[in-house]
Amino acid sequence: MSPKRDPRHKPISVPRSRPRSQGVPQRPAPSPSYAGVVPGNVAPATVAAAVEETPTQGPGFRGLAFFRWIGSWQFLLLTTLALLTGTLAFAVTSLFRMPNLPNCRAIFWPTASAAMRLQCAESYADQGSVDFLLEAIGLVEKLPDDHPLRAEIDAKVETWSSEILEMADEQFHLGELERAIATAKQIPIDTAAADKVESNIRRWQRIWGEGSETFEEAKQQLVDGNFKDAFGLSVRLLDVSNDYWSKTKYTELTKLISLAREDSRKLGKVKRLMDRGTVSNFKEALKLLGSIKTESVLHSEAKDLKKTIAKDMLRVAEDSLARQQLAQAEEILAAVPRDEGLDQEIADFQVFTEAYRRAWSGDALGLDSAITRLQSLGRDRPLYNRAQTLIGQWRAEIRALAQLDVARQIAAPGNVNDLRSAIIQARQVESDNPRWQEVSTQIDQWEKRVQTTEDQPILAQADQLANVGTPQALRQAIQEARRISADRALADVAQKRIERWQKRIEAIEDRPLVEKARQLAISGDLAGAIATASRISPERSLYEEIQNDLASWRDQQQNQTLLQEANNIARSGTANDLARAIVTANQIPASSGQHKNALQQINRWSWDLLSLAESESRSSLDRAIRLANQIPTAAAAYSNAQSRIQSWQVATQRQDGDIVEFTQTEPAPATLDELTGNE
Numbered sequence: 049m050s051p052k053r054d055p056r057h058k059p060i061s062v063p064r065s066r067p068r069s070q071g072v073p074q075r076p077a078p079s080p081s082y083a084g085v086v087p088g089n090v091a092p093a094t095v096a097a098a099v100e101e102t103p104t105q106g107p108g109f110r111g112l113a114f115f116r117w118i119g120s121w122q123f124l125l126l127t128t129l130a131l132l133t134g135t136l137a138f139a140v141t142s143l144f145r146m147p148n149l150p151n152c153r154a155i156f157w158p159t160a161s162a163a164m165r166l167q168c169a170e171s172y173a174d175q176g177s178v179d180f181l182l183e184a185i186g187l188v189e190k191l192p193d194d195h196p197l198r199a200e201i202d203a204k205v206e207t208w209s210s211e212i213l214e215m216a217d218e219q220f221h222l223g224e225l226e227r228a229i230a231t232a233k234q235i236p237i238d239t240a241a242a243d244k245v246e247s248n249i250r251r252w253q254r255i256w257g258e259g260s261e262t263f264e265e266a267k268q269q270l271v272d273g274n275f276k277d278a279f280g281l282s283v284r285l286l287d288v289s290n291d292y293w294s295k296t297k298y299t300e301l302t303k304l305i306s307l308a309r310e311d312s313r314k315l316g317k318v319k320r321l322m323d324r325g326t327v328s329n330f331k332e333a334l335k336l337l338g339s340i341k342t343e344s345v346l347h348s349e350a351k352d353l354k355k356t357i358a359k360d361m362l363r364v365a366e367d368s369l370a371r372q373q374l375a376q377a378e379e380i381l382a383a384v385p386r387d388e389g390l391d392q393e394i395a396d397f398q399v400f401t402e403a404y405r406r407a408w409s410g411d412a413l414g415l416d417s418a419i420t421r422l423q424s425l426g427r428d429r430p431l432y433n434r435a436q437t438l439i440g441q442w443r444a445e446i447r448a449l450a451q452l453d454v455a456r457q458i459a460a461p462g463n464v465n466d467l468r469s470a471i472i473q474a475r476q477v478e479s480d481n482p483r484w485q486e487v488s489t490q491i492d493q494w495e496k497r498v499q500t501t502e503d504q505p506i507l508a509q510a511d512q513l514a515n516v517g518t519p520q521a522l523r524q525a526i527q528e529a530r531r532i533s534a535d536r537a538l539a540d541v542a543q544k545r546i547e548r549w550q551k552r553i554e555a556i557e558d559r560p561l562v563e564k565a566r567q568l569a570i571s572g573d574l575a576g577a578i579a580t581a582s583r584i585s586p587e588r589s590l591y592e593e594i595q596n597d598l599a600s601w602r603d604q605q606q607n608q609t610l611l612q613e614a615n616n617i618a619r620s621g622t623a624n625d626l627a628r629a630i631v632t633a634n635q636i637p638a639s640s641g642q643h644k645n646a647l648q649q650i651n652r653w654s655w656d657l658l659s660l661a662e663s664e665s666r667s668s669l670d671r672a673i674r675l676a677n678q679i680p681t682a683a684a685a686y687s688n689a690q691s692r693i694q695s696w697q698v699a700t701q702r703q704d705g706d707i708v709e710f711t712q713t714e715p716a717p718a719t720l721d722e723l724t725g726n727e
Contacts, residue, residue, distance in 0.1 A: 061558040080425065083373075088554050091317060093656040095445070095552060097506055101446075107653055112585070124308065133261055135715065136713045139661075142149050148644075149548040152168035152171060152172070153550070153643055157346060157622070158271060165201070166188055166201065166204075167680075168184075169184035169185070169188045169204070170184070170204070172184035173204070173208055173211075177214050178212055178234070179213050179230050181208045181211055181215075181221050182212070182234055184204075184208055185205050185208055185209070185493030185626075188201045188204065188205065188472050189201075189205065189236065196205075205236065205239060206239055206240055206241070206618075208239045209235045209236060209240070209242065210240075212231060212234065212235050212241070213232060213235060213241045213244060213248065215231060216228040216229075216232040216248070219231060219247065220256075220290065220292075221290055221292060222289040222291070222292060223296060223297075225252060225253070225256050228252060229249050229252065229253075229473065232245045232248060233248060233249075235725045238591040239721050241265075242725065244514070254291075255288060255290050255293075256290065258288055258293075258709070259285060259288040259290055259292070259294075259297065260293075260637055262284050262288070262293075263281075263283050263297055264287055264354065265281055266278045266281035266285075266301055266305075267301075267345050267521050269281065270304060270305060270308040270345045270346070270684075271345050271349070272345065274314055275305060275308065275312075277307065278301075278305055278308070278588070279305055281301075282298060282301045282302055282305060285297060285298040285301060294549060294691060299635050304343070304344070304345055305344075306697040307341065307343070307344050307490075308344060308346055310344050311340045311347075311350070312346065314336045314337070314339065314350075315340075315341060315346060315349065315350065315353065317336060318333040318336050318337060318350075318357075319352060321333040321336075322353075322357060322360060323358075326366055327376065327379050330360070330364075330380070330383060330633065331360050333353075333357055333359060334354065334383070335356070335383060337350045337351075337353060337354045340532050349672060353646060354385060354387045354388060355389075357385075358384050358385050358388045358390050359390070359393075359493075359562055361380050361381075361383065362380075362381075362384060362390070362393060362394075362397055363385045364380055365377040365378075365381050365384075366397070366404075367381040367396065367399060368380065369400065369404040369405075370404065372404075372408050374401070374405065378401070380391070381394065381397060381401075385691030390430075391433060392429065392430050393430045396425060396429050396430060396435070397431070399421060399422065399424060399425060400422070400431065400434075400435070402421055402440075403418040403419075403421040403422045403438070405417040407442060411449070412449050414447045415443075415445055415449075416446065416448050418442055418457060419439050419442050419443065422435040422438060422439050423435075423439065427483070437673075437692065441482055442707035444478070444481050444482065445481065445482050445483045447477075447481075448477045448481045448482075448483035448484070448486075448487060449483060451474065451476050451487075452477065452479050452483070452486070452487050453472075453473075454489065455470040455473040455490070456470065456490070458473055460472040460626045461495055462497075464498050464501055464502070467494045467495075467497055467498045468498060471494050471495060471498075474487050474490060474491050474494075475491065495537070496537040496580040497538035500537045500538060501539065503532045503536055503538045503542075504538070504543075504642065505542065506528060506529070506531050507529065507532065507538055507542060507545070509528050510525040510526075510528040510529040510542075510545065511525070513525035513528060514545070514549050517552075519553045519557065520552075522549045522552055522553045523553065525545075525549055526546050526549050526550065529542040529545055529546050529549075530542070530546065533642035550588075550589075551589035554588045554589040555590055556592065558584050558590040558714075559587055559590065561580055561581065561583055561584055561590075562581065562587075562590055562593065562594055562597075563582070564580050565577045565578075565580040565581040565594070566597065567680050568580060569597070569601050569604075573609070574601045574602075574604055574605040575605065577597075577601050577667065578598060578602060578605065581594045581597060581598050581601075582598070603637075604642065605641075607636045607637075607642035608642055608647070609644060610632055610633065610635055610636055610642075611633060611636060611642055611646050611649070612628075613632055614629040614632040614633035614646070614649065615629070616651055617629040617632060618649075621656070622663075623657060623660045623661075624677050626653045626656055626657045626660070627657060627675070627678040629649075629653050630650055630653050630657070630678065630679070630680060633646040633649055634646070634650060634680055634682075647682065648683065650680060650683050651683050651684045651685065654679045654683035654686070654689070655684070655685045657675055657676070657678060657679055657685075658676060658679060658685045658688060658689050658692070660675060661673075661676040661689070661692065662677040665692075665696055669697075669699055669700045670700070671697045672692075672696055673693050673697065673700075675684075675694050676692055676693045676696075677689075
């Protein structure tokens with residue numbers, strides 16, 4: 049049995065017997081004339097001696113001698129002998145190493161012996177490829193079952209079949225499933241390896257299905273943007289019992305995930321740029337799409353987006369033409385990608401550009417010329433339907449212009465009846481007509497002229513009634529002006545006059561209340577003044593005017609209350625109540641009319657409080673100081689109070705100093721007479 053060969057070894061051709069090459073006599077190479085060699089009758093020894101005796105003339109001469117020796121016949125002879133010796137040694141070595149094999153390709157097999165078949169089969173099998181192994185099996189299987197070498201042949205066939213199955217398994221791990229199945233199915237059915245073929249094939253198909261399903265599902269997750277799920281599926285590939293899926297395709301999938309993450313961000317930015325719809329954004333979007341590689345799972349989506357952008361650019365360019373922005377339209381058209389199969393659309397758009405330029409004049413002649421240009425696009429053109437739509441639009445505009453021109457001629461005299469007839473004529477233009485805005489504006493102008501002519505007498509009559517100036521006359525004027533409805537041309541004018549007349553009525557009615565309230569306030573009846581003025585409601589015209597008076601009267605009323613409260617507190621005459629009364633009265637602001645009275649009371653109470661402090665100083669300087677400190681700065685007694693406070697503070701400090709000195713120098717306590725100063 050031949051030893052198992054490495055299945056990865058590449059097949060080689062079977063060695064064939066070759067006729068031995070016939071020796072070819074070689075002529076000695078002629079000596080070059082520049083070699084400096086003496087003629088052939090001179091002995092080599094003589095030449096050598098002559099060379100040895102030649103004196104050294106320096107590096108240049110030695111180099112020249114070396115080259116002359118290379119060109120000599122002695123050098124050529126030595127070189128030839130060395131080559132012949134090497135060739136002979138290689139041939140002898142190869143002869144001993146080469147097996148004594150017959151020329152299997154040249155054998156006539158029907159007459160070949162079994163030994164010859166077996167020998168050639170082993171030679172084929174040693175090549176280590178599926179084809180040679182099958183050929184080896186086929187070569188020996190033709191021998192009869194009762195052949196003396198059958199046992200050896202069967203053993204080799206089993207070995208070779210097992211090698212074929214192993215090679216099929218290697219093909220499976222290399223990612224060649226169909227080839228592996230085809231290889232396994234070529235194994236002879238009467239071998240032990242054949243019993244494993246079906247189970248192996250089922251196992252291969254199951255494993256391959258798991259890997260393929262996981263891989264495709266991961267790619268779909270990438271397309272859907274579920275990168276986390278795709279990564280989880282990629283990890284599952286590592287558990288697939290196949291090197292192709294667990295290594296090669298796993299590596300490929302991880303690269304796809306990384307690429308898809310980056311490309312997904314690009315597509316997101318592309319969509320945002322598309323929404324903006326400007327030329328620069330379209331260009332940037334196309335540049336980003338061009339950076340998405342063909343191996344990316346998002347390449348198909350990028351390609352679709354690129355075509356969508358190209359169509360959007362044509363649409364935006366047409367919108368620019370409709371707005372008479374020729375430069376922008378041409379810039380967009382120049383940026384449209386030319387590799388998206390839109391060449392015909394771009395060519396049609398050139399026709400659109402010329403047609404729009406003709407239509408920009410806005411008159412019937414220009415529109416008719418534009419229609420003629422678009423009619424040059426045949427039914428087989430991609431923008432034919434769009435052209436027909438635009439033709440219909442421009443024809444509708446021509447009809448609208450014609451009807452509007454007739455209406456203007458009718459309205460030319462300017463009287464009400466002519467204006468109404470012109471309006472009826474103009475209303476024949478459909479509201480969905482592109483020129484409806486122009487027609488509608490003209491109709492509005494005519495209607496305003498009609499309404500103004502009809503309503504001006506009503507407004508004049510109302511003005512005459514209002515000039516009387518009485519509330520009754522003003523109410524009649526308001527009633528007359530209200531005959532002009534809110535949808536009429538003079539409605540705003542009438543409404544403003546109604547508001548003005550209504551304010552005049554309210555002022556006439558509420559003025560007596562304002563005057564009465566002010567008289568009550570002057571007389572000191574603040575409560576009555578406030579009650580009278582409060583009868584004017586917020587929606588009345590004099591309401592804002594009376595608010596300042598009300599605020600002033602309320603402040604005065606509050607200040608009176610404070611002063612009364614302070615007087616009530618001060619009646620007891622105690623120090624604490626006087627201090628409280630001063631604090632209460634001091635809350636009245638200087639801007640109030642009650643401030644003068646409050647200040648007089650504060651001065652009187654402050655003198656009383658200072659007098660109480662003087663009395664209190666005989667028994668307690670600290671309490672006297674606290675009472676005097678409650679006199680406000682605005683009081684007349686303030687300066688006197690501060691002077692007394694300073695005196696009392698000095699006296700307090702002197703007493704404290706005497707007590708400290710006595711404590712330090714006199715161990716015995718002082719008598720009461722010494723403390724009071726009595727002798």
